[in-house]
Amino acid sequence: MTTLVVCCGLGGVGKTTTAAALGVAYARAGKRVVVMTIDPARRLADALGTEAIGNLPVRVTLPDVSGTLDALMLDRDATWAEVIRRHAPSAELADRLIANPWSRAVSSRLSGAHELMATEKLHALATDGRWDVVVVDTPPSFHALDFLHAPDRVRRLLDRRLLGALFEPASKGLVGIATRGLASLVRRVAGEAVMDDLSEFFGMVSALSTGLRERGAAVATLLHSRECHYILVASAAAPREEEVSEFLAALREDGRSFSGSVLTRATAPLRVPVNAMLAELPTRPKGVDAAGWAHALSALVEAAATHERRAARDAATATRMARMSGAPVWPVPEVDTEAGAITALGLIAASLPTL
Amino acid sequence: MSRLHRKLLVVTGKGGVGRSTLCAALGLAAARAGKRAICVELSGQHAVAKTLGLPHATYEPQRVAPGLDHRTFTAADCLADFAQRKLHLPAVSNWLITSKPMATFLDAVPGLHDLLQLGKLENMIAEPLPGEPTWDLTILDAHATGHGLTLLAAARAMRETARVGPFYELAGIIERFLSDPEVTGFVVVTLPEALPVHEALELSNALAVDHAAPAAVLVNRCAREWPDDAAADALRDALAARPEPAAQALAALADEESTRSGHQRDAREVLRLGLEKVTPLRVHTVELPDLTDPTKLDPIVDILVKTLMVGGV
């Protein structure tokens, strides 16, 4: 059975990097792993080699690992086209749908569609059979919850029956005054031509709805299975604990298995307490400028105090999050990326678990 | 402000760089410089509201500080406004607009959320109805999710999708409004680190191609610099020469600080050189401190007043 690891969290917290580093950790543990990244920063994409080919896994060369690491960058337009081809009843309809302007707008501009594409791709990777482990990054969002709920919401929205009454108010006898009023209002707001285009689009896309629904059920089974592990990625600088607890509650309610939180850019405690350090401040050597020396000393003292304050803050955050979630918290220190992205991933991987 | 003579500042930047925090700070700075300003968020977001200490963000503008208001848009509110304004539909139809099927329609039509909210933004700034409140400066928190890199590309795409009718016209109005550099300025927020700077340059380039170079780049969370001089080197040497664990720990800390500071300097240099390539004009680059307490924005507001508001984006 393929192990799935889903990295959730808000934008800008280091989700993509964490997902890639988890991939390295699994490859080190001898697994065949694939990582799906979403909008990786250029340097990471370069390092992983995903820049050139969207949506197709490419092999990442890692030093000294017994497993293998593949990486791909989610291409939502291409994934939407794949979804259309998979579920459309005929190739001709698929072609028309792919060329339709409203359909083209789905993958980039329908709220929640990015999440839908991510789950479609995740399903494809998890059922492919080539990998022991599939690690996925999730789209940037306001809420970590979006990934859990958006795909189903969008699958439902792409069913014309939902909006049928808006498009053909007169044909059905049971349509009430309210619906008729609504339909005429919508026609006036959007204009006749746009409503005709939309009617055609929703008519076509409804042909996918059975397929989408069945796939949705299969994805749900996968995402609720015991092999699917959820990890929350939070930034030590702004852990947003309210959202963390909301996310945990939603996972629990859904019966999904939460594995723990990664706290990125966490400050490790100083090896020696600040007071002991400050007792060791050296005296100014002869020939060194007094003002410059005083300035350097004050910078050092301030750095020590800042470091200690951050370390205390991050330790307290980790403790609170562990208590709140009843699951482990893995603090990951900030790593120097100058040595190269792959080296940096290796360093981060050392702080991460394999589930 | 001559630099902030524009009516709208669109604040953009990758996730987590401090966009919402700096929107709030820009609003406070504008108000302090004597402008009537308003911070606007989209899709019911309330990060700026929270930073400004507002417990509930609403569609109706709320006063948050002397001279500064705040509001958050939702697609449904903006649709009601659109229906009334463009189609002269009576407010009675409001119950239809807020109905469940209408909400479904709004959610199901790709790009409609953005279209209606940006349309309202344009109305509010460029075509206020008699009796409606007006502001000298609007500051938009343009969240990175959803629309494309530059908002402008989103407006163009909406026009191409709609082809004809009210949505098409609205998209055209938005596009013209956003692409007028006299009216709309973009502010890019970044951090003094290699990757964020790289992304900020990509964004600035895309803006320069689509619209105009950014009005300003804000480098958020700059840490105190480790002095790069002989005395600081002497301090590190003195620490390294001592065997006590405490001295060694201090030496390690000094090394770390010096490396971090070096990266920060490098990042700023990359940004400076990169922006020179983006545009021959000078882009105002403002460095803002990493705050110990990010709820106390005063140090940042002071800098923004001095650099951007006095004399002007």
Ligand SMILES: Nc1ncnc2c1ncn2[C@@H]1O[C@H](COP(=O)(O)OP(=O)(O)OP(=O)(O)O)[C@@H](O)[C@H]1O
């Ligand atoms: N100059 C600063 N000094 C200290 N902390 C800051 C500073 N700027 C922002 N922060 C903190 O960083 C975190 C992220 O800031 P903010 O929410 O403004 O970012 P954002 O770019 O709007 O994020 P998102 O992409 O999630 O909308 C917040 O906790 C904020 O308090």
Ligand SMILES: [Mg+2]
């Ligand atoms: Mg924000």
